[in-house]
Amino acid sequence: MVDRPNKPTALATTPGLPPQPQVNFSPDNARVSASLPTGESVEVLLYGATVISWKDRAGGEKLWLSDAAKLDGSKAVRGGIPLVFPVFGTAPDHAATSKLPQHGFARNSRWEFLGKSTSESSPSAGPSDASVKLDFGLSSATLDPQAKTLWPYGFNLIYSVTLTQEGLGTSIVITNDGTEAFEAQVLLHTYLRIKDITKIEVTGLENSEYLDKVDAAQAKTQSGAVTITGETDRVYTPAAGPSEPVVVRESGGGEEIFSVVRDSLKDVVVWNPWTDKAAGIGDFEPKDGYKNMICIEAGSVRGWQKLEPGEAFEGGQTISY
Numbered sequence: 001m002v003d004r005p006n007k008p009t010a011l012a013t014t015p016g017l018p019p020q021p022q023v024n025f026s027p028d029n030a031r032v033s034a035s036l037p038t039g040e041s042v043e044v045l046l047y048g049a050t051v052i053s054w055k056d057r058a059g060g061e062k063l064w065l066s067d068a069a070k071l072d073g074s075k076a077v078r079g080g081i082p083l084v085f086p087v088f089g090t091a092p093d094h095a096a097t098s099k100l101p102q103h104g105f106a107r108n109s110r111w112e113f114l115g116k117s118t119s120e121s122s123p124s125a126g127p128s129d130a131s132v133k134l135d136f137g138l139s140s141a142t143l144d145p146q147a148k149t150l151w152p153y154g155f156n157l158i159y160s161v162t163l164t165q166e167g168l169g170t171s172i173v174i175t176n177d178g179t180e181a182f183e184a185q186v187l188l189h190t191y192l193r194i195k196d197i198t199k200i201e202v203t204g205l206e207n208s209e210y211l212d213k214v215d216a217a218q219a220k221t222q223s224g225a226v227t228i229t230g231e232t233d234r235v236y237t238p239a240a241g242p243s244e245p246v247v248v249r250e251s252g253g254g255e256e257i258f259s260v261v262r263d264s265l266k267d268v269v270v271w272n273p274w275t276d277k278a279a280g281i282g283d284f285e286p287k288d289g290y291k292n293m294i295c296i297e298a299g300s301v302r303g304w305q306k307l308e309p310g311e312a313f314e315g316g317q318t319i320s321y
Ligand SMILES: O=P(O)(O)OC[C@H]1O[C@@H](O)[C@H](O)[C@@H](O)[C@@H]1O
Pocket: 089, 102, 103, 189, 213, 233, 234, 269, 271, 297
């Protein structure tokens, strides 16, 4: 049954228990938000199941969202965490996905809220162990008919967004519940908010092979930390493997700002549009906003994940700070 609370969940005030996580729907049912008793919060738009806000306990926003982002379901959201499925970019040579728009249909589809699960504060541990998980679903049964004609496979997606005091987890289970095999790519297109792009570096990608999309998709090898000094659009397959964190940190091996640990997602896209590209993206505002964001996108986008009928693939990321 779809759990759609319009008011804070009841346990928030149960006598004898410390305050509990809360889950709320916006009055128009377009978004769901959750918060922990310690103050951390997350907000997800049902359109695209796009995480549009993630705040720490002091109310500090961790994600970059364009001032011109459309949040009314007319366009994929510019910022937050749009979900890319079943194709990364466009794939003119891959017949099954060649008709789909850039980055597929998941970020342009209205998802269903499937429910929440909370790990509640205990009287002994206080609020420190509280967490909340929100689940969203999209399937061939609920997909818009037009998208269905472009990609006519039987599928089921369950996307989970988990808020803890340590960070944010987003994970997806892709199931082939049709009668024909399909091939898909998936990517968590995360726009991380930073103070100054010229004062950060990304570690964890040393010695990794990458495709440089701003240099004719040439294959290159990363030497040292990644610094951003111009338009950057790279698809890394980290040599260290998914469980080794990719870290955004202060330049020169300084303090960690974000750490991204992946689960079964072998690739990482690093994207920053810099000046000219940002100027040409209509919904990218302010135009110098590229200084305050870096996309670290965990995914499986080089090659294809093939799923036979009945098979499932699960992948995700945990971002901590
Ligand atoms: O403008 P979009 O469709 O949201 O894509 C933004 C960027 O997304 C990145 O994942 C791609 O590597 C870039 O090539 C692309 O420009």
